[in-house]
Amino acid sequence: MKQNKSFMYIASFLALTIPAPGRFVFGLTIILELFLLEIMGILINSLVTKLKFEEIRTYFVMFFMIAITILFRQILIFTYTEIALTLGFILYLPPVSVFLTHTIFSDLEEPLANKMKSNLLSTLVFSFFILVFFLFRDISGYGTFTFFGENHRIFEKIIFNPEKVGIFAFFATIPGALVLTGLTIYIFLFLRNKYRIISSRGETK
Amino acid sequence: MKQQISYKNFFINYAVFALIVVLVFGILIYLSTISQKSWDKNLKAAVVYALEEFEPDTWEIGSTIKIENPLSTGSACYEAHNKKSGEICKAVIIRIQTFYGPQCGIYIIGSENNITFKGYSSLHGRVARQLTNSSSGRRIEYWNNRIEEMLK
Numbered sequence: 001m002k003q004n005k006s007f008m009y010i011a012s013f014l015a016l017t018i019p020a021p022g023r024f025v026f027g028l029t030i031i032l033e034l035f036l037l038e039i040m041g042i043l044i045n046s047l048v049t050k051l052k053f054e055e056i057r058t059y060f061v062m063f064f065m066i067a068i069t070i071l072f073r074q075i076l077i078f079t080y081t082e083i084a085l086t087l088g089f090i091l092y093l094p095p096v097s098v099f100l101t102h103t104i105f106s107d108l109e110e111p112l113a114n115k116m117k118s119n120l121l122s123t124l125v126f127s128f129f130i131l132v133f134f135l136f137r138d139i140s141g142y143g144t145f146t147f148f149g150e151n152h153r154i155f156e157k158i159i160f161n162p163e164k165v166g167i168f169a170f171f172a173t174i175p176g177a178l179v180l181t182g183l184t185i186y187i188f189l190f191l192r193n194k195y196r197i198i199s200s201r202g203e204t205k
Numbered sequence: 206m207k208q209q210i211s212y213k214n215f216f217i218n219y220a221v222f223a224l225i226v227v228l229v230f231g232i233l234i235y236l237s238t239i240s241q242k243s244w245d246k247n248l249k250a251a252v253v254y255a256l257e258e259f260e261p262d263t264w265e266i267g268s269t270i271k272i273e274n275p276l277s278t279g280s281a282c283y284e285a286h287n288k289k290s291g292e293i294c295k296a297v298i299i300r301i302q303t304f305y306g307p308q309c310g311i312y313i314i315g316s317e318n319n320i321t322f323k324g325y326s327s328l329h330g331r332v333a334r335q336l337t338n339s340s341s342g343r344r345i346e347y348w349n350n351r352i353e354e355m356l357k
Contacts, residue, residue, distance in 0.1 A: 021306035053218060060222065067229045074233075077240040081247035082327055086307050088279050088300050143330040152247045153254070154327040162331045172332050173304050 009126070010185050012099035017133055018177050019090045025146040025154055027134025029083055031127045033072050034094050038123045039116070040068050041104040046112045061104065065095040080152055099126060129188050133180065141172025245269045248281040252298050255311050255326040256285075263289055264313075266296055274355045282356065285313060292316050297352055298326060303344065305332055310345075312352055320349040 016034070020026045044064045048057045073091050076084040084091070094100060103119045110118075138146055139159060149155030160166075170176040249266055256264040267284030271277075280299035287294060295314040300307050309326040322345045324337060 019306065021308065051218065051221065053222065056222065063226065064229070067233060070233050071236065074236040074240045077247075078243045081244055082251050082309060084244075085248065085279065085281075085298070085300055086309055088307060090307075142332045152250065156327060156329055158330050160331065162329070162334050165331050165335060169331055169335070174306060177306075 006189055008098045008102055009188065012097040012126070013130070013181060013185055015093050015097050016099075016130060017181060018174060019093065020087060020134075022134060022137030022141055022172050022177055023144070023146045024131070024135050024138040025083065025148060026087060027131055027138075028147075029076065029080075029087065030090070030094060031130060033069070033091065034100065034127060035120075035123060036072060037065055037068055037095055037100055038103065038119055041065060041100065042112070042116050042119060045104055045108065049108070058105075062095075065100075066092075069095045080148060080154070082152070082154060099123075129184055133184050137171050137177065137180065140168040141170070141176065143169075245281060248298050249283055251309070251326045252281075252283060252296050252311060255298075255324060256296065256313075259311075259323050263287060264296070270295060270356075272355060276351070276355050280355070295356065297356075299348065299352065301325075301344065301348055303336060305336065308336070310348065312348070314352065314356065318353065320352055322349070 016030055017027075020030060041061060041064075044061050045057070048054070048060055053060055069092055073084055076087075076091070103122060107115060107118075135145075138144060143158065143160030143162065145157045145159055147155045171180055249269070253264075253266050256266070265286040265288055267286060270282040270284060272280060272282050276299070280297060283296045285294040285296035286292075293316055297312045297314065299310055299312065301310040308328055311323045311326055313321045313323055315321070325333060328336070
């Protein structure tokens with residue numbers, strides 16, 4: 001079970017981080033989408049229980065997840081069209097990522113408030129690592145910092161001299177992203193295991 | 206009798222489900238239709254901004270040219286007027302898969318269908334320099350051919 005969860009994080013991290021350009025603004029967009037899908041997914045799941053649609057739960061929830069993704073894409077077209085154009089089909093990866101399907105469809109009997117709290121907490125931790133990953137790639141790889149700018153444009157601040165291409169520029173590339181993913185997942189699982197050991201010690205005492 | 210009631214419930218549930226599905230589809234189709242305006246307008250602004258940066262005081266971007274191709278979901282095309290030579294061209298912004306992930310490339314298609322790559326929109330710094338240095342590569346050539354096919 002423990003190993004399955006590790007695989008879940010690895011698969012989701014790869015799906016969400018590798019295809020997108022390694023810039024902070026794109027990472028933030030994906031995270032916003034992930035949060036919207038997580039919250040709406042839990043609410044729709046609870047609606048399915050209320051309406052007693054148990055036999056069509058998967059179809060119903062997945063239909064809404066894709067619909068919410070299309071809605072998010074439309075909002076992005078209204079606000080930051082260039083981001084919507086650059087990300088393209090990548091916007092459809094979060095709703096089918098193992099992380100989201102696992103967190104939404106597990107512990108269905110749990111009360112709505114508890115489930116919302118625990119799921120949002122795990123999404124927050126996962127998102128933090130994704131954001132740090134994109135921020136590191138943006139600053140060290142591209143030598144810039146990007147954010148949502150004015151007039152539907154991407155805000156760009158050049159941090160490092162564009163003339164100098166250092167070894168860190170490797171992290172802006174897709175192979176560099178894969179190497180960095182390996183390191184991030186290792187650190188994430190290491191910290192998670194340490195936290196588990198510390199918390200289980202507290203329980204035995 | 207019991208079975209009749211359960212059938213009734215079954216059909217009510219599915220009618221509610223079908224109604225929700227139709228409603229959601231309606232909202233999405235409506236939003237997709239009205240967002241087309243923002244797509245054209247905002248991407249035109251991006252093309253204007255990028256071309257002004259690459260070749261200042263040269264290009265005047267006009268109205269949208271409709272692309273009758275599935276690739277239109279990842280691109281936009283506009284009329285472009287070269288203020289210096291007076292040539293009527295087309296400007297295309299298109300998503301290109303690069304070594305650094307997808308980027309928005311900007312192309313100019315001349316009056317004799319000669320395609321020129323101008324650069325990447327909203328990309329500055331060392332990666333922009335790296336990508337621009339390799340702009341004569343096969344990737345750009347591939348997209349030159351694809352754009353030609355796309356606008357036929």
